[in-house]
Amino acid sequence: MNEKHLGKGSTNPPLSKGKLRLYSMRFCPYAQRAHLVLDAKKIPHDVVNIKLSDKPDWYFERNPLGKVPAIEMESGDCIYESLIIADYLDEKYPQRLLHPKDPIQKAKDRILVEHFSKIPTNVYKLFHGSDIDPLDDILTDLDLFEKELTLRATRFFGGDVPGMLDYVIWPWFERIDAFKIVAPEKFVIPSERYKKLKEWKETMKEDDAVKVTYIKPEIHVQFFNSYKSGNANYDILVK
């Protein structure tokens, strides 16, 4: 998982028997969604990290868009798009079902993910300047999650243990403290407004699947800064 990111001129390591291959980038929140699902369901897999600034030619045969995450099966089939991968894995591997069993609840959770999908776009706008201040939109979307968690009155959105909704939104919560460090004047989250989410965030940090890929805020900041300088250091965690 913390292997060197492969760029142009590299060779894709052969697939391992009985394992899925996840193509990832160690700091990509979308790729982290796939990691979390694979780890939560304990699906045997290996990881190949892709240097997104200098993508290997062979990667476009796996994902024509060149984005991460993608997963490759032993059959050679490849699929991409983080939510499609997450749904595929939950459908194909019945152990520890992450989606709610009730189709209405499953649909409602997917609607919440759809609402959530505006947050990354607005966070991006916040950092890269925009005519309209997107912070209000971010806070309004977070209100929805605070309210939902209060209504559900459970530790996680998924109940006693994290479910699909918890995992697919987690990567952005993991980065909140890093956002605060990078842009303290722009990224102002009134903590008393999100009491439940704050508790949830602390509890999520203790989850076994979350622990596998968890990166400390300072390291996220280091990556952000390298990325902003135009020379993204993907290999910060390589030993």
Place this chain on the structure above:
Amino acid sequence: MNEKHLGKGSTNPPLSKGKLRLYSMRFCPYAQRAHLVLDAKKIPHDVVNIKLSDKPDWYFERNPLGKVPAIEMESGDCIYESLIIADYLDEKYPQRLLHPKDPIQKAKDRILVEHFSKIPTNVYKLFHGSDIDPLDDILTDLDLFEKELTLRATRFFGGDVPGMLDYVIWPWFERIDAFKIVAPEKFVIPSERYKKLKEWKETMKEDDAVKVTYIKPEIHVQFFNSYKSGNANYDILVK
């Protein structure tokens, strides 16, 4: 289905026993996706049309975003977002499964829908002016579908009968001839480049579910023009 569109000050008719309620707008391609799935699976439902330019207050209690489509169950539960509705209906009502049974094929079809989702945005740009000419992007995306249909060598993407992929992309193909009438100089589709898709489009028009909501190009044009003039005539088909 061709009832008057309800606006502010209207009353929402009571739900009917044993039926789902679909909130729609007669010319909305996203709402048409929900119609197609309901009709293909023969799920009992009624339709309430929403005047999108003057939404009734009660509609925001069904969908806080105020968009169509949304479906309401007898339980009072509501869900929205066309693809989430489509997946929900296919999961909840087992008759005539529209998604492929094989999870990999299902994921691959969903990836194609994801690729397709850029087309409506680019069509919008084409009509509303944009710095870059979006036609090339539209044609490149259509190439993908032409190639896929050639590879599958079946009448429909779903095989001998239309499946989910066929239905969720159909509404934009139904409107292609109208786009050509509205903007003949901009919307230029080289027909020899899309032979398979052209055949597919003609065959789709004969499908029973497609026939239920099918609107002729001239009527679509009438709606477009009223919409562009700032006074959308939702009720063209009301008798």
